[in-house]
Amino acid sequence: MLALIASNLRHRWGRTALTALGVAVGVTTVVALLAVTAGLSRSAGDLAKLGRADFGVFQAGVSDLTASSLPSSAAARIASVPGVSATSPVQIVPHAIAADPAVLVFGAPLQGALVKRLVLVAGALPRTGEMLVGDRVAQRLHATVGRRLVVAGHRFRVAGIYHSGVSLEDGGVVLPLAVTQRLSGRPDAVSMVAVLVAPGYRDATVERAVERAVPGTAALGDPGEVARVDTNSAVIAKAAVIIAVLAVLLGAVVVVNTMAMAVIERRQQFGLLAVVGWSRSRIARLILGEAVTVSAGGAIAGLGLGIVASDLVVRALAAGTFVSPEITPWVLARGLLVGLALGVIGAMFSFWRVMRIPPLKAISP
Amino acid sequence: MSSSTRASARRTVTEIEGLPDPPVGGSGAAVEVRNVSRRFGPVEALRGVDLDVAPGELVLVTGRSGSGKSTLLNLVGGLDEPDSGAVLIDRRPIWQQANVSVARRDLVGFVFQQHLLLDELTARANVEVPLIGAGVPRSERRTRALELLAEVGLSDRVEHLPSTLSGGERQRVAVARALANRPRLLLADEPTGALDSVTSARLIELLVSLRDSHGTTMIIVSYDPAVRERADRIVTLVDGCIGSARARG
Numbered sequence: 295m296l297a298l299i300a301s302n303l304r305h306r307w308g309r310t311a312l313t314a315l316g317v318a319v320g321v322t323t324v325v326a327l328l329a330v331t332a333g334l335s336r337s338a339g340d341l342a343k344l345g346r347a348d349f350g351v352f353q354a355g356v357s358d359l360t361a362s363s364l365p366s367s368a369a370a371r372i373a374s375v376p377g378v379s380a381t382s383p384v385q386i387v388p389h390a391i392a393a394d395p396a397v398l399v400f401g402a403p404l405q406g407a408l409v410k411r412l413v414l415v416a417g418a419l420p421r422t423g424e425m426l427v428g429d430r431v432a433q434r435l436h437a438t439v440g441r442r443l444v445v446a447g448h449r450f451r452v453a454g455i456y457h458s459g460v461s462l463e464d465g466g467v468v469l470p471l472a473v474t475q476r477l478s479g480r481p482d483a484v485s486m487v488a489v490l491v492a493p494g495y496r497d498a499t500v501e502r503a504v505e506r507a508v509p510g511t512a513a514l515g516d517p518g519e520v521a522r523v524d525t526n527s528a529v530i531a532k533a534a535v536i537i538a539v540l541a542v543l544l545g546a547v548v549v550v551n552t553m554a555m556a557v558i559e560r561r562q563q564f565g566l567l568a569v570v571g572w573s574r575s576r577i578a579r580l581i582l583g584e585a586v587t588v589s590a591g592g593a594i595a596g597l598g599l600g601i602v603a604s605d606l607v608v609r610a611l612a613a614g615t616f617v618s619p620e621i622t623p624w625v626l627a628r629g630l631l632v633g634l635a636l637g638v639i640g641a642m643f644s645f646w647r648v649m650r651i652p653p654l655k656a657i658s659p
Numbered sequence: 660m661s662s663s664t665r666a667s668a669r670r671t672v673t674e675i676e677g678l679p680d681p682p683v684g685g686s687g688a689a690v691e692v693r694n695v696s697r698r699f700g701p702v703e704a705l706r707g708v709d710l711d712v713a714p715g716e717l718v719l720v721t722g723r724s725g726s727g728k729s730t731l732l733n734l735v736g737g738l739d740e741p742d743s744g745a746v747l748i749d750r751r752p753i754w755q756q757a758n759v760s761v762a763r764r765d766l767v768g769f770v771f772q773q774h775l776l777l778d779e780l781t782a783r784a785n786v787e788v789p790l791i792g793a794g795v796p797r798s799e800r801r802t803r804a805l806e807l808l809a810e811v812g813l814s815d816r817v818e819h820l821p822s823t824l825s826g827g828e829r830q831r832v833a834v835a836r837a838l839a840n841r842p843r844l845l846l847a848d849e850p851t852g853a854l855d856s857v858t859s860a861r862l863i864e865l866l867v868s869l870r871d872s873h874g875t876t877m878i879i880v881s882y883d884p885a886v887r888e889r890a891d892r893i894v895t896l897v898d899g900c901i902g903s904a905r906a907r908g
Binding site for chain 1: 733738739760761763764765769771773775777778779780784788789791792793836839840
């Protein structure tokens, strides 16, 4: 049976390649979009964890959390809520670095909780006219201590390079809050307040207390919750799912049609197999075996292409710092499942088509 | 087929139940065709045909084009279902088998005018195809295919693709394939129709020798005089009925 499958696929290499391509297209799209949306969700979740905070407080009802705006005074009011051990106001300034517009600039008090939790891997804390650079940005922009980077048209010396463990934060730079407020032209505004919860308090309880104490705010600690509140991320995620579904449908049409055409072209072969006593189940196994072999090949190619494509999508959108594709085993497994499912659906449809032809009719020239 | 005629066919078949198990082994199968009719739209291809073929007998079925020869062969081989009447092989109605394909596999071998070999497979692999269907292990498949190809005189062509074989060689591969599952009944529908006279004569000699060595029952539809000379009995169909049946000589 295996030899027959191999022989059939080899001798109809054009059909085999076209079918595998259809599967690969579907799998590539699924893997790329799932990886990007997973990365997007993680980035959105990272916003709530800036400075390894327990939760972040944002302006309620904004579609993009980076566009959140709170008065500077909010930090002090939040700090007075029972259960809050420390706060750090943060201003997020996007598109401020000409060398890489995707890099986020974080403005925070240098003595605040956020900066205190940064681990310096090179250099020292900044003084006037200086900045800290996350290790991912440093690597990306080849920024070493002493080099200068242009932020919103002003040159700042790199005083130190930090690692926080929060992907989004490591992909940004930190300036004193007063500097970013001046650069952004919003001297009394911050984007969010990072909050540390005192020992003995539950995060959720403190979050609700903060929202009650400062009306118009949203306290977010769970990354999944952040992704839901950040409607831009949610819209992108939904759009990605729709695109993935359309790509899978397109792949399914290609695969099912190509397989069905190939099987109908070979109706005489299947008719002959029935005449010489092959049972329906054995013929089904032959068709399924061919389909699974081709779709597995297409799926494996699609997984590789999907990994490459997810990176290309992020680069094309100039969002490499804000979003890094999340290639998880679950993303790959879903891609593989989609590929195999396409093959099985194609095989089932082909089998149904060919079994409707009586053997006598099938073997007729 | 209408539901009433199918029911009639089933009744005919049911009346024959309770017979002892058929013989198992190398001898040919006994074929009984009982009052079989088959209609294709307005055309009555077969009308109440009765025919008995003894084990090991070589029967030539002849008649004019459209007389129902191929239809009869297809009904005997379980490739088509009668509207009424019954076909019994070794006293068992073939259409009452739980799985007709299994019955075909275990009992019947087919040779067609067009050899119907799979182009992408070698002669050996083509002979192995029915054995794959029967679940025969790979090593045994190979051995049996080589033996059969030797028997039909193609030992030196086992790894050749059909496209590199002559018409006669392809038909001999088809004969080897038909015999792969050691059928007790071989049905051949104009097996020499696409061959020249010399190759036809050789193929008929081959079939006769195989019948003599294996005891296989053979029903051959043909116009070929070479078959007429070697058949044990000649059955002539006229307009879907048995016109005459006579022993050779």
